[in-house]
Amino acid sequence: MAQLIEIEDPADPRLSDYRDLRDVQLRESVEAAEGLFLAEGEKVVRRAVEAGYAARSFLMAPRWLDGLADVLGRTDAPCYVVSEAFAEQVTGFHVHRGALASLHRRPLPSLDEVLDGARTVVVLEDVVDHTNVGAILRSAAALGVDAALLAPRCADPLYRRSVKVAMGAVFSLPWTRLPEWYDALPDLGARGFTTVALTLADDAVPIEEALAGVDRVALVLGSEGHGISDRWQATADRRAIIPMAAGVDSLNVAAASAVAFYVAGHSAG
Amino acid sequence: MAQLIEIEDPADPRLSDYRDLRDVQLRESVEAAEGLFLAEGEKVVRRAVEAGYAARSFLMAPRWLDGLADVLGRTDAPCYVVSEAFAEQVTGFHVHRGALASLHRRPLPSLDEVLDGARTVVVLEDVVDHTNVGAILRSAAALGVDAALLAPRCADPLYRRSVKVAMGAVFSLPWTRLPEWYDALPDLGARGFTTVALTLADDAVPIEEALAGVDRVALVLGSEGHGISDRWQATADRRAIIPMAAGVDSLNVAAASAVAFYVAGHSAG
Numbered sequence: 358m359a360q361l362i363e364i365e366d367p368a369d370p371r372l373s374d375y376r377d378l379r380d381v382q383l384r385e386s387v388e389a390a391e392g393l394f395l396a397e398g399e400k401v402v403r404r405a406v407e408a409g410y411a412a413r414s415f416l417m418a419p420r421w422l423d424g425l426a427d428v429l430g431r432t433d434a435p436c437y438v439v440s441e442a443f444a445e446q447v448t449g450f451h452v453h454r455g456a457l458a459s460l461h462r463r464p465l466p467s468l469d470e471v472l473d474g475a476r477t478v479v480v481l482e483d484v485v486d487h488t489n490v491g492a493i494l495r496s497a498a499a500l501g502v503d504a505a506l507l508a509p510r511c512a513d514p515l516y517r518r519s520v521k522v523a524m525g526a527v528f529s530l531p532w533t534r535l536p537e538w539y540d541a542l543p544d545l546g547a548r549g550f551t552t553v554a555l556t557l558a559d560d561a562v563p564i565e566e567a568l569a570g571v572d573r574v575a576l577v578l579g580s581e582g583h584g585i586s587d588r589w590q591a592t593a594d595r596r597a598i599i600p601m602a603a604g605v606d607s608l609n610v611a612a613a614s615a616v617a618f619y620v621a622g623h624s625a626g
Numbered sequence: 627m628a629q630l631i632e633i634e635d636p637a638d639p640r641l642s643d644y645r646d647l648r649d650v651q652l653r654e655s656v657e658a659a660e661g662l663f664l665a666e667g668e669k670v671v672r673r674a675v676e677a678g679y680a681a682r683s684f685l686m687a688p689r690w691l692d693g694l695a696d697v698l699g700r701t702d703a704p705c706y707v708v709s710e711a712f713a714e715q716v717t718g719f720h721v722h723r724g725a726l727a728s729l730h731r732r733p734l735p736s737l738d739e740v741l742d743g744a745r746t747v748v749v750l751e752d753v754v755d756h757t758n759v760g761a762i763l764r765s766a767a768a769l770g771v772d773a774a775l776l777a778p779r780c781a782d783p784l785y786r787r788s789v790k791v792a793m794g795a796v797f798s799l800p801w802t803r804l805p806e807w808y809d810a811l812p813d814l815g816a817r818g819f820t821t822v823a824l825t826l827a828d829d830a831v832p833i834e835e836a837l838a839g840v841d842r843v844a845l846v847l848g849s850e851g852h853g854i855s856d857r858w859q860a861t862a863d864r865r866a867i868i869p870m871a872a873g874v875d876s877l878n879v880a881a882a883s884a885v886a887f888y889v890a891g892h893s894a895g
Contacts, residue, residue, distance in 0.1 A: 488757075496881045499870045524875050565892075599888065605768045606793050608884065612765045615881035616888045619868065623834075 359415060359429040359436040361422070367446050371437065374459035375416050378448040378517060381487075385513065392462045394515035399424050401525055402458040406432065408528035410460040416444060417456040425456055462515060465533045468506070472548060475503035476573050477621050480535070480545070480552070481511045482589055483580040484610060490514050491522025492611035493578070498526035500618035505532035506575070508541065542577065542592040550575040554585050554593035555613055564617060567597035568624045576617050581610055628684060628698040628705040630691070636715050640706065643728035644685050647717040647786060650756075654782065661731045663784035668693050670794055671727040675701065677797035679729040685713060686725040694725055731784060734802045737775070741817060744772035745842050746890050749804070749814070749821070750780045751858055752849040753879060759783050760791030761880035762847070767795035769887035774801035775844070777810065811846065811861040819844040823854050823862035824882055833886060836866035837893045845886050847879055 364372065374393055377383055388394055393413055396405040399421060406412060412434035415425070418441045422429070429436055444452045472478065479497050484490050490512045497505055505514075511534075513519060514527045535541045542552045553567050554577040561567075568574060577593055579585030584607075590596065599608060599616050608616070633641065643662055646652055657663055662682055665674040668690060675681060681703035684694075687710045691698070698705055713721045741747065748766050753759050759781045766774055774783075780803075782788060783796045804810045811821045822836050823846040830836075837843060846862055848854030859865065868877060868885050877885070 492878060492881065495875070496877055499874045499877045499881075500868075500885075501871045522878075526874070529874070599769075600891075601768045602770045605795070605798070606764070608765055608768045609761060609791075611881065612761065612768075612884035615877065615884045616769075619885045619888065622869075 359412075359432050359434055361436050361438050364437050364439055364443075367443065371414070371435070372416070372447050374413060375444075375447050375457060376449075379450050381516075385516070388462075388513075388516070393459050394462055394520065395517040396458045396460060397452070397456070397517055397521050399456050401520060402456050403428050404525035404528050405458060405460050405520075410463065410528070413459040413461060415456065415458045416447075418444060421455040466531065468533060468536065471504045471506065471531045471533045475531075477502050477618075478504045478506060478550065478575050479614065479618070480506045480508070480541070480575050480577045482508045482577065482585055483510045484578065485512050486581055487512050487516045487518040488522050489581065489609070489611045490516075491519035491527070493614045494519070494523040494530055494532070495526045496611070496615040496618055498530045500615065501622045502576075502618050503531070505530055506541075506545075507532065507534050508538050509534060510538075539588065540592075542575075542589055542594075545575045546594060549573050551595065552577055552593045553595045553597050554590055555579070555599070555617055556585055556590055556596050557598060557607055558590060558596050561596040561598035563600050564597040564620050565624060567595045568621055571624070574621055576614075576621060578610055578614055578617075628681075628701050628703055630705050630707050633706050633708055633712075636712060640683070640704070641685070641716050643682060644713075644716050644726060645718075648719050650785075654785070657731075657782075657785070662728050663731055663789065664786040665727045665729060666721070666725070666786055666790050668725050670789060671725050672697050673794035673797050674727060674729050674789075677794075679732065679797070682728040682730060684725065684727045685716075687713060690724040735800065737802060737805065740773045740775065740800045740802045744800075746771050746887075747773045747775060747819065747844050748883065748887070749775045749777070749810070749844050749846045751777045751846065751854055752779045753847065754781050755850055756781050756785045756787040757791050758850065758878070758880045759785075760788035760796070762883045763788070763792040763799055763801070764795045765880070765884040765887055767799045769884065770891045771845075771887050772800070774799055775810075775814075776801065776803050777807050778803060779807075808857060809861075811844075811858055811863075814844045815863060818842050820864065821846055821862045822864045822866050823859055824848070824868070824886055825854055825859055825865050826867060826876055827859060827865050830865040830867035832869050833866040833889050834893060836864045837890055840893075843890055845883075845890060847883055847886075850879055
């Protein structure tokens, strides 16, 4: 059973996991150094704990205690009970969903583990926006993608905002970091995946055509700004495009991923 | 040519269009009362002006003046030149893209005008999140949807965040508000559209099936929380689902819309 601890001093060092949540750079370095991540909202907190992540602590207003009683009953981590105004003061933003948890990260699984039995995977190169990473993982889980692989510079799926947008998919969908960037796509090819890069390149073929008859597929998505790197464009087996109306900007990467996952699910070999 | 005006007092009343941009409720009432909307970032500001929206004023740091010189050259609206720190103080957030414009809203077009010649339209019931509204409009424009119709309570496409996420699609895609909610779908039926509601209802059929052979289609999307209202579920011609993996939360409405637009574009009758 979690120990309930009322805290009245915003400077209390026990709150350090929850400070300045709007400061992305600070948070990235704190979370990496401490090996922690944050879950926000009753539903996401529950899913994180049910997925086996060990809590370091919880922070919530009294009215959230009942809803999370089952979760708090199964942990020895402290639960800091504070007013909503106090929580806002510490975190720097209005905690809409009232409950926060700080959890221990775990070692990432190996590529072998993540790819075991997978037929459709998504590979994210340098997607930099946490909202997009979360949205892509959520759509991947919903649309039957088996796993996600992240290039070394892709944004962190366990960053608070990614976790929130993914609605728990970050805990259910197998994912890991690619061990290296340069030969990542040829390495996936050697493992039996046809790598299909979503791109606006001139030689890209419509995605339905690119995926037709493919057995194991790795759908590759690039950064919001410039898409996929030249190296990855050159080493992907196929280059695919989602046909778009003339004169229109490209789709947002999260929207493009949803379409690609749907098409992959309907054209399996 | 816009008149460049340096402002040094953050309380200057000429800056009232730009105050407290993080306060959604305040902004909604200010913008409705004044008949204004904001565009953020060089690209979006340019598109708004090119789309014919008249500027009330501009607010930017000196380094953005050159990039927008052509836009400023074609208007008589004042351009307030301030430091980036000053802009942050007035607006309440860090203006990443450096340039803001306040523009006059225009009367919305009639339903007849928006539907003229349209074959595929999207109908948004009570989508409440501005990011989702913007993302849906962007995907609609990219994937060949001809127009968007918004129920009376759907979030504002001209809210700053919607405009930013839509990347200008809010200026290029024809859209308007539905005159009323209760009979909106039967009215579209009377205009020759088959109304297809995206829902998780038990009797929903896979979307490819729901759209097969349909001539003019109105794709209907509901709110993030509870989806489409009972009234609209009951009055839609068809109920469609995007098939999803077992045990997974539904797709985000923006992701679902992208899939639906893609399928509609590939199954036109």
